[in-house]
Amino acid sequence: MSQETKYTEDNIRSLDWKEHIRMRPGMYIGKLGDGSSPDDGIYILIKEVLDNSIDEFVMNAGKTIEISVKETSVTIRDYGRGIPLGKVVDVVSKMNTGGKYDSKAFKKSVGLNGVGTKAVNALSSYFKVQSVRDNKTTFAEFERGNLTNSPEIEDSSLRKGTKVTFSPDPEIFLKYKFRSEYIVKMIKNYVYLNIGLTIIYNGEKYFSENGLKDLLEENIANESKLFPIIHLMDEDIEVALTYSKAQYSEEYHSFVNGQHTTQGGTHQNAFREAIVKTVRDYFGKNYDASDVRKSIVSAISIKVMEPVFESQTKTKLGSTEMGGGLPTVRTFISDFLKTRLDNFLHRNPDVAEKIQKKILQAEKERKELSGIRKLARDRAKKASLHNKKLRDCRVHLGDMKKDNRLDTTLFITEGDSASGSITKSRNVNTQAVFSLKGKPLNSYGLSKKIVYENEEFNLLQSALNIEDGIENLRYNNIVIATDADVDGMHIRLLLITFFLQFFPELIKEGHLYILETPLFRVRDKKQTFYCYSEQERKDAIKSLRGKPEITRFKGLGEISPNEFVHFIGKDIRLDPVMLDKEMSIEEMLAFYMGKNTPDRQKFIIENLKVELDLAEELE
Amino acid sequence: MSEEIKDSEYEEELNSSDNIETTETITKVTGMYKEWFLDYASYVILERAVPAIDDGFKPVQRRIMHSMKDLDDGRYNKVANIVGHTMQYHPHGDASIGDAMVQLGQKELLIDMQGNWGNTLTGDRAAAPRYIEARLSKFALEVVFNPKTTEWKMSYDGRRKEPVDLPVKFPLLLAQGAEGIAVGLSTKVLPHNFNELIDASIKILKGRSFKIVPDFLNGGIVDVSNYNDGKRGGKVRVRAKISQYERKL
Numbered sequence: 001m002s003q004e005t006k007y008t009e010d011n012i013r014s015l016d017w018k019e020h021i022r023m024r025p026g027m028y029i030g031k032l033g034d035g036s037s038p039d040d041g042i043y044i045l046i047k048e049v050l051d052n053s054i055d056e057f058v059m060n061a062g063k064t065i066e067i068s069v070k071e072t073s074v075t076i077r078d079y080g081r082g083i084p085l086g087k088v089v090d091v092v093s094k095m096n097t098g099g100k101y102d103s104k105a106f107k108k109s110v111g112l113n114g115v116g117t118k119a120v121n122a123l124s125s126y127f128k129v130q131s132v133r134d135n136k137t138t139f140a141e142f143e144r145g146n147l148t149n150s151p152e153i154e155d156s157s158l159r160k161g162t163k164v165t166f167s168p169d170p171e172i173f174l175k176y177k178f179r180s181e182y183i184v185k186m187i188k189n190y191v192y193l194n195i196g197l198t199i200i201y202n203g204e205k206y207f208s209e210n211g212l213k214d215l216l217e218e219n220i221a222n223e224s225k226l227f228p229i230i231h232l233m234d235e236d237i238e239v240a241l242t243y244s245k246a247q248y249s250e251e252y253h254s255f256v257n258g259q260h261t262t263q264g265g266t267h268q269n270a271f272r273e274a275i276v277k278t279v280r281d282y283f284g285k286n287y288d289a290s291d292v293r294k295s296i297v298s299a300i301s302i303k304v305m306e307p308v309f310e311s312q313t314k315t316k317l318g319s320t321e322m323g324g325g326l327p328t329v330r331t332f333i334s335d336f337l338k339t340r341l342d343n344f345l346h347r348n349p350d351v352a353e354k355i356q357k358k359i360l361q362a363e364k365e366r367k368e369l370s371g372i373r374k375l376a377r378d379r380a381k382k383a384s385l386h387n388k389k390l391r392d393c394r395v396h397l398g399d400m401k402k403d404n405r406l407d408t409t410l411f412i413t414e415g416d417s418a419s420g421s422i423t424k425s426r427n428v429n430t431q432a433v434f435s436l437k438g439k440p441l442n443s444y445g446l447s448k449k450i451v452y453e454n455e456e457f458n459l460l461q462s463a464l465n466i467e468d469g470i471e472n473l474r475y476n477n478i479v480i481a482t483d484a485d486v487d488g489m490h491i492r493l494l495l496i497t498f499f500l501q502f503f504p505e506l507i508k509e510g511h512l513y514i515l516e517t518p519l520f521r522v523r524d525k526k527q528t529f530y531c532y533s534e535q536e537r538k539d540a541i542k543s544l545r546g547k548p549e550i551t552r553f554k555g556l557g558e559i560s561p562n563e564f565v566h567f568i569g570k571d572i573r574l575d576p577v578m579l580d581k582e583m584s585i586e587e588m589l590a591f592y593m594g595k596n597t598p599d600r601q602k603f604i605i606e607n608l609k610v611e612l613d614l615a616e617e618l619e
Numbered sequence: 620m621s622e623e624i625k626d627s628e629y630e631e632e633l634n635s636s637d638n639i640e641t642t643e644t645i646t647k648v649t650g651m652y653k654e655w656f657l658d659y660a661s662y663v664i665l666e667r668a669v670p671a672i673d674d675g676f677k678p679v680q681r682r683i684m685h686s687m688k689d690l691d692d693g694r695y696n697k698v699a700n701i702v703g704h705t706m707q708y709h710p711h712g713d714a715s716i717g718d719a720m721v722q723l724g725q726k727e728l729l730i731d732m733q734g735n736w737g738n739t740l741t742g743d744r745a746a747a748p749r750y751i752e753a754r755l756s757k758f759a760l761e762v763v764f765n766p767k768t769t770e771w772k773m774s775y776d777g778r779r780k781e782p783v784d785l786p787v788k789f790p791l792l793l794a795q796g797a798e799g800i801a802v803g804l805s806t807k808v809l810p811h812n813f814n815e816l817i818d819a820s821i822k823i824l825k826g827r828s829f830k831i832v833p834d835f836l837n838g839g840i841v842d843v844s845n846y847n848d849g850k851r852g853g854k855v856r857v858r859a860k861i862s863q864y865e866r867k868l
Contacts, residue, residue, distance in 0.1 A: 489655035580647035
């Protein structure tokens with residue numbers, strides 16, 4: 001007996017603008033998240049506000065932007081022209097209001113529709129915008145999109161510009177926390193793309209003189225560059241590239257109108273094609289495209305009139321036309337490289353020679369691999385039908401139409417200890433499980449061949465679908481879920497080593513995480529607490545009266561499926577795996593994963609961790 | 620939350636440096652490597668592969684001895700039963716405990732064995748743990764245990780006590796020898812002759828000088844001129860004589 005749902009005039013609702021934004025935040029800012037991943041909503045809020053300040057810079061108004069983030073409060077101050085004082089309230093709270101509709105100068109910006117700041121306003125528990133121009137100032141304050149205060153215009157001695165302060169609403173962004181690293185990364189991208197712009201973040205200055213060249217310098221260690229970065233610039237296009245000695249994969253950083261297109265798109269495809277074509281023509285040889293591009297590290301930024309993106313979050317470009325009387329994106333990029341890169345190679349024969357050597361070496365390696373690759377392909381064909389280590393989910397990262405595609409997660413578990421519980425307690429739409437058997441191989445110092453030879457690695461590669469680069473990655477988050485014991489730590493090291501060796505861009509793009517699981521369970525008859533640290537344990541014991549039962553979790557197998565729901569559900573705690581500059585990757589892997597050295601022996605002996613749980617303490 | 624902006628200086632307020640720590644910083648990959656590597660290396664060194672110098676036991680061996688003492692009533696116990704009991708202290712698989720116990724038995728010092736415990740000369744393996752039996756040898760009962768001088772720690776599940784070290788009244792490490800490969804470190808101690816060890820021990824107690832060299836349970840001829848007192852790099856050369864009885868064997 002199914003009951004028909006009534007559908008009458010009463011069901012039809014017109015939502016207020018802020019109601020709509022608060023109801024469907026995903027449409028405006030992608031996903032929500034708690035700040036542990038770089039594409040979480042709270043960073044998009046910053047970006048939306050910052051974009052407006054950047055547009056002021058593009059209009060030659062205000063070379064400095066100041067950002068400060070204190071716990072939950074974000075303040076962004078630019079020295080641009082300031083919002084016209086009479087419209088301060090409208091600009092941030094009336095849909096489809098903006099100053100960029102008819103100005104030609106804004107044709108090449110990303111946000112045209114004046115949605116950004118309104119979304120920030122509606123999603124903030126506190127939002128304040130202040131504008132200063134012509135020695136006068138006014139401001140407006142909001143709570144969750146409702147105007148609470150908007151005083152009269154008054155005189156001011158401040159420098160002209162706009163200041164926006166907001167706190168993301170904790171009702172929508174649950175338990176969020178800003179991570180400086182992600183904000184800094186975002187800021188760096190802005191300064192690379194806007195030469196001459198200074199951004200001051202919490203007192204620290206960010207500035208770039210060489211644009212994309214600086215971006216690549218940041219991303220590749222000096223000693224692993226095959227030759228100094230080639231940096232080519234023209235109106236509407238900027239390109240930087242070199243080859244890496246240490247990395248197998250192709251690395252592209254692509255931007256459209258200052259927007260980081262993490263998933264590439266038409267411009268990136270055209271760029272890849274154009275490099276191959278130019279290089280082939282220069283050498284007059286028909287090299288295989290994959291050999292030409294192997295180990296390339298590059299960046300491209302173009303400016304397109306009224307760009308079209310394939311998704312709401314603007315991470316993949318769909319435009320084919322440059323607009324404004326220019327040829328197609330493809331021809332434009334191809335022509336640019338054809339002349340400029342070709343000229344460069346003619347002027348720098350030593351660089352050309354290095355590239356040729358690299359290509360020949362790649363060709364040799366590829367031929368060596370081809371036999372085993374075919375075998376592995378056959379195996380992978382079977383695996384894609386039935387990958388025996390994988391329990392897949394319904395939605396994947398490539399399903400552009402699904403809202404929850406950014407939540408797709410692959411858990412890599414250790415043996416049988418957790419795969420059963422995760423499989424039972426997971427969200428089958430977005431969470432998949434890959435179970436390892438025992439410890440994976442230490443892949444340090446091995447060649448790429450091992451990814452095909454080792455069955456486990458091969459299945460992992462095909463589960464992630466990253467054989468030909470990470471554009472087709474099937475899951476947005478890859479989470480290593482091993483026990484919190486020492487063997488679990490070892491497996492984490494081995495897995496990260498595998499990714500660093502063969503798929504470093506997964507880590508660079510921030511896809512890899514470690515699952516944090518509780519160390520203790522403290523409970524009495526009424527309440528149960530799961531504690532992630534010694535401090536949380538002490539707090540929990542204090543809050544419970546009498547003598548609670550304390551269990552120390554050593555393996556994920558100790559956690560039952562119905563408990564596991566809490567650890568991989570919305571309160572999931574993830575530690576992102578992020579690269580840093582303290583040590584080069586090569587150096588780090590050689591030290592920890594390579595041959596035993598007297599240095600390492602000394603390091604271990606000096607830092608040996610002794611844990612003794614003496615009986616007297618607990619009696 | 621609401622600070623009124625009456626007049627200037629919010630540039631300063633924006634850039635005051637005390638707000639930097641408030642956003643969380645993330646442990647980067649080099650930090651992860653350092654921490655986890657040390658966790659793992661320390662554990663393998665301290666809890667798995669290397670014996671303690673005080674009593675000469677690796678943790679698994681110490682736990683087997685402690686369990687056998689728990690169960691000791693003068694009768695033989697099935698090894699499977701002892702292995703099961705040891706698992707109360709040793710959070711690992713039964714096979715690894717069983718193998719460790721057989722190896723300990725084959726040294727013919729601490730365990731009184733019943734049944735087929737394998738043969739170190741031919742490489743034959745011991746019978747399954749459910750068949751063979753063991754109890755502590757008289758020597759072990761005399762030399763290895765003393766509850767009054769034992770320091771205790773909690774077992775891995777927090778329910779029982781186990782010894783930190785056993786108060787062994789004998790240079791057991793030298794008698795049995797040891798071998799272990801850990802992370803960054805490895806150990807190899809050769810076995811010594813029981814009587815020679817006792818003689819040397821008496822000499823030490825009397826404050827006299829002594830010299831002691833390895834000896835092997837299987838017998839044989841050994842050249843110890845480069846032994847270097849067992850320090851790193853020391854060598855022992857063993858000579859084997861092979862003679863052929865017939866052309867066709």
